[in-house]
Amino acid sequence: MAPILEIDRLQVSLFTRAGVLPAVDGLSLCVNAGETVAIVGESGCGKSLSALAVMRLLPEPPGRIIGGAVRLAGRDLVPISEREMRRVRGKEISMIFQDPMTSLNPVVPIGEQLAEAIRQHNPMSYRDALKRAVALLQRVRIPDAERRLNDYPHQLSGGMSQRVMIAIAIACEPKVLIADEPTTALDVTIQAQILQLMKELQAASGMALIIITHDLGVVAETADRVVVMYAGRKVEEAPVEALFERPLHPYTRGLLGATPSATRQHGGRLADIAGNVPSLSDLPAGCAYASRCALAFDRCRSERPALSQLLPHRLTACFATEQEMLRNGAPVGA
Amino acid sequence: MAVSRAVEFARRFARNRAALVGLVLILAVLGFAIAAPWMFPRNPLRIVGRPEIWPFASWRFPLGTDSLGRDIAAMVAHGARTTLLIGLFASLTATLIGVSVGASAAYFGGWADEALMRFTELFQTIPNLIFVLTIVAILGQKIEYITIAVGVVTWTPIARLTRAEFLTLRDREFVQACRSMGMGDLRIMMREILPNALPPVIVLSSLVVAGAILFESSVSFLGLGDPNVSSWGRLIGDGRTLIRTSWYICAVPGVAIMLTVLALNLIGDGLNDALNPKLRDR
DSSP states (O other): OOOSEEEEEEEEEEEETTEEEEEEEEEEEEEOTTOEEEEEOOTTSSHHHHHHHHHTOOOTTTEEEEEEEEEETTEESSSSOHHHHHHHBTTTEEEEOSOHHHHSOTTSOHHHHHHHHHHHHSOOOHHHHHHHHHHHHHHTTOTTHHHHTTOOGGGSOHHHHHHHHHHHHTTTOOSEEEEESTTTTSOHHHHHHHHHHHHHHHHHHOOEEEEEESOHHHHHHHOSEEEEEETTEEEEEEEHHHHHHOOOSHHHHHHHHTSOOTTOSSOSOOOOOOSOOOOGGGOOSSOTTGGGOTTOOHHHHHSOOOOEEEETTEEEOOHHHHHHHHHTTOOSOO | OHHHHHHHHHHHHHTSHHHHHHHHHHHHHHHHHHHHHHHSOSOTTSBOSOSOOOTTSOSSOTTOBOTTOBBHHHHHHHHHHHHHHHHHHHHHHHHHHHHHHHHHHHHHOHHHHHHHHHHHHHHHHSOHHHHHHHHHHHHOSOHHHHHHHHHHHHOHHHHHHHHHHHHHHHTSHHHHHHHHTTOOHHHIIIIIIHHHHHHHHHHHHHHHHHHHHHHHHHHHHTTOSOTTSOOHHHHHHHHGGGTTTOTHHHHHHHHHHHHHHHHHHHHHHHHHHHHOGGGTTO
8 A cells, every 4th residue: 555645765954054954864754544653752853843844834944855755645745836735734734733722823712713724625604614613623522612612722721722723633634644742731641632532533534643752652652653763864663562672773772761661660760861962063974873872883983874674664773783683693674 | 702802801991090081082082073064064164253262252162263263163173083084094004004014024034024124214214204294295285195194104113013023923833833724824914913913003003093193283284284174283383373472273272182192192001901911810
């Protein structure tokens, strides 16, 4: 089956006074209909910029797509005009942002915001759109939806606001929904509800879901496949169980080690990853993670590892892992 | 709910006593202006009696007559229509130009911002009154042209204020969210950002009405007003030659201008209190 969204060697650069920074460097990613892919990584590793690039919403300047393709159902979105892109946004591909409290227009009642989102791509009377809005609010489980139409965003709780944002995002039944840290600004209990809701909506509509997060708990709960990004590049991609069972890239292992867990056996301190993400203006010649990696050797510092398939369905960009696998006689390139 | 919002707005506005006084004053002037054709049905510029009757000296002319024997009360009442209309429409013109320029400059940024703001500064460097007089001299002494001229010189502060508001709102997440829904630039500017930016602009516009009235008065005072309509500035201008003997000819319309401008400023303050979200819950 052809993937619904195919990001092909996407390159995004930031044109700043400090020079041209490779914020996203050759990211490739496929998402099938009905599938959930999580993109994880630390702050500043290019997750959000990738998502904005897919939406063609990069802040320009300084950001610009300088290479690669983003194919939605086979059609490349990178070269099309802004006018055509506007017909794609919201209709074929939607996005949810991090902070629901600031993502709604504070001076417009939510019913009107929803109705406008519906009317953006479906020509219909305002009255009909309001009726659809009520149905949508019910779909995202907002109690007493009809009365809520006249509420202003400040009258809603964070969880409610995020439900409204989700309702707006799915108003025109997009094929792909990108959620950029959809639960970061919410309470833990609300987080679970929102994730549950997104999964249910996805199951009902068959849309593809891309969740951007730095919370591995969210990943475990929702994703089918995980892409780990570091310093603008994909360093590992794996099905979710496999990733948690056996992380191949040292960075992924670091992330997992730094995640608190209630069932953790050995107690004590969380293992953190020493050092910081290298600055984009000062990327090393070799692997960007080498300076923080315990397994790094000379080759890591001089040569950049490419993604290779060491196990079925799994991609990793790490010389140390490659060597270890070869030593153990694991199937390479299978 | 729309109704409860209006009530809430009125309550916040009324908490400012001075603003209420301003509102009452403006309503009085407005009533006076609307009632003028019934109270003084004849042309106010007609000579109706003996010249230079002092106010309160004659029952027929409660505010006296001017040097030609025209009824000052009639001229002030009809002048109120002219003055308020000019103030209102000049402010409307200024707000329209100012909001369009400021909003486009901030929203599109880059060279558009540079060009539009330099254009704005160009207007700011020309002394306002001289600019108005120049435009009136070129276009002609008609009330429409005076209105446009006043609008054209008073839009710059509105443009700068709108630009500042738009700059803070442009990068807010909800604007990004609107883009991700596929909304166009014009739609986002008009329907999404503008309602958020409007409160301070409305306050400034109400003050521009006051400024416009003063401009019109200055123009009329200098004798460049529309000769076919009575206005307050023109009354003062006509009376200035007699200021040492019959000073009331200048004083009566002068007081009218002062009260109206004061009232508009008080209303501006009240609107500021009522529209400022930071003062909302006090």
